[in-house]
Amino acid sequence: EAGVTQFPSHSVIEKGQTVTLRCDPISGHDNLYWYRRVMGKEIKFLLHFVKESKQDESGMPNNRFLAERTGGTYSTLKVQPAELEDSGVYFCASSQTGGFNTEAFFGQGTRLTVV
Amino acid sequence: DAKTTQPPSMDCAEGRAANLPCNHSTISGNEYVYWYRQIHSQGPQYIIHGLKNNETNEMASLIITEDRKSSTLILPHATLRDTAVYYCIVRASSYAGGTSYGKLTFGQGTILTVHP
Numbered sequence A: 001e002a003g004v005t006q007f008p009s010h011s012v013i014e015k016g017q018t019v020t021l022r023c024d025p026i027s028g029h030d031n032l033y034w035y036r037r038v039m040g041k042e043i044k045f046l047l048h049f050v051k052e053s054k055q056d057e058s059g060m061p062n063n064r065f066l067a068e069r070t071g072g073t074y075s076t077l078k079v080q081p082a083e084l085e086d087s088g089v090y091f092c093a094s095s096q097t098g099g100f101n102t103e104a105f106f107g108q109g110t111r112l113t114v115v
Numbered sequence B: 001d002a003k004t005t006q007p008p009s010m011d012c013a014e015g016r017a018a019n020l021p022c023n024h025s026t027i028s029g030n031e032y033v034y035w036y037r038q039i040h041s042q043g044p045q046y047i048i049h050g051l052k053n054n055e056t057n058e059m060a061s062l063i064i065t066e067d068r069k070s071s072t073l074i075l076p077h078a079t080l081r082d083t084a085v086y087y088c089i090v091r092a093s094s095y096a097g098g099t100s101y102g103k104l105t106f107g108q109g110t111i112l113t114v115h116p
Helices: none
Strands: A005-007 A010-013 A021-024 A029-036 A043-050 A053-056 A067-068 A073-077 A088-095 A112-113 B009-012 B018-021 B032-038 B045-050 B061-064 B072-074 B084-091 B109-115
Touching: A005 A088, A021 A029, A021 A088, A021 A112, A029 A073, A043 A067, B009 B018, B018 B032, B018 B084, B018 B109, B032 B061, B045 B061, B045 B072, B072 B084
Parallel strands: A010 A112, B009 B109
Antiparallel strands: A005 A021, A021 A073, A029 A043, A029 A088, A043 A053, A067 A073, A088 A112, B018 B072, B032 B045, B032 B084, B061 B072, B084 B109
């Protein structure tokens, strides 16, 4: 069974440009989460989808970040326009629905560098 | 903010048991204790979780104190590949419409170094 996959693995863009990160969750997982780690900081929650609906987007830093999950399958996270402080590693995770506290499986992350 | 306290670093000899402590004195009744680890440049990896009973799986054992204010993750025979940052996380859980929730709040974790 394929795990959580993220594209691209690395991205280097200039300040002011747009970048779109993609996450393919494990098939059948309704819950999809985005997290990020910026340099020297802890891994921080960004948002949570349940199928195609945003359940919790309390961690989104500002309106330059837009997450979508059309059709409840893969998700994209767009940063527009990118700023230097957006550099970091963006992780996606997914988990099953049903039952308490099913574990979340993480992808390998996308390393974003804004120059 | 993270609701757990862990030592910043620990060492362990290869083949010996690694015992990683975690304090979570403000844990509430419906919160589980989760352990994840992150090996350099990889995504976090689930290890184990528990509510109040001790748990064991193929990777580790989790010992939770009776008052649930602390726990210990045990790697019974540590290998060099177990060198990683280990995160103890208290996870809120709520149910709505049959869907489990629960974002993970990561702290600084414990850097475990397994040496030969």
